[in-house]
Amino acid sequence: MPFCVLSMMNKVKCSLSLMVPVLIPSWRFFDEIAPSPRIEFSFLDDSAGEPNWEVFTASVERVSLLQGLKRMFYNGRWNEGLFMVSCAERLMNAPTQHSEDEIYSRLIRNYSHKPHAKYIKFRLVFLYRDEHGDLARYMAYDAKPRAIEGELL
């Protein structure tokens, strides 16, 4: 069987398998408050450079009533941030190249105004409440640096 047909069949099979949880959902929202990922990223001049970490966030200091109303109808950046959080969780539970690619391409697109850097790197830091009830963090994933040139912006 030609490779393209096999590839197409695999895609159809994959899409249908992703449809199963849609038709038989679990609805276990917030059953536990698991450690929460933060995506930290850094632009680098060379792949071995020392990272200067920034936290990716779509959050702001305050949301006014008008902004809140607008966000009911248009909340693209925030929803993209939630998708990136999903990708971060997937990287811990069932790592795939897709999840890493998604985080990289969205970081580059969101920070494309930062010129000069040739590489970008991200890591995942998880926040959780420790046994003493204090807020704690651990680094759980350290992605390899990626050249920015050629990335789809």
Add this chain to the structure above:
Amino acid sequence: MSFELAVRLSEIALGFLFLLQMGEHLRSASYERLLFIWRGVMAVFLVTGFMLSFVYVSLIMNALFILYRFQGPYNGGSDRMSLLLLCCLAFAHYLPEQYMKEMALGYLALQLILSYFIAGYVKVVNSEWRRGRALQDVFLFSAYPVSEAARRWADKPYLLLVMSWSVMLLELLFPIFVFNAYMLYAALFLTGLFHLANACLFGLNRFFWAWIAAYPILIWFSSQFLGT
């Protein structure tokens, strides 16, 4: 509420949600944008009720492409609910016999009831939720709060304890409310407020529209099968 009216209201609401989704993806990368423009164009037909036999096939194909593109739902539960609604409406459209159509929408209504009940059950069996600590953690360190001002709600433990129990009781008791028309309308008003609060505090705007879009089906189901 009649079967036809419930279906039409849900189609309009779902189409509206898909149009909002298209708007949010207009600045995305080209292939992603194309997928959501496809969804948005079909949503216009869904809202107007024009060429529905073609529209449902097209929207389900589109959903499969989008699921493959993101390797799952883009925004978790809210996308699952909107796709479940789409599938059930499509089944109701294509199935030949009226009782089959009603079974498709009945399944959706049951899932809607379960969405609240299961969400309430998994919380109430967790001592962290019963103590209000879980909601405090949601505000304190989860990725959800939309602003630093919202994050400071973590410093109000008694308020969060009351909020936790209010949400758990509403979700757990929801299946009982569907047996009485007045209680159902009151419950849907409260759950609508709950989704609105989630949208304001956690930015989950798609949840609000996805669940609201399914409410007409539940109102029809309640009046048709539960005698309200």
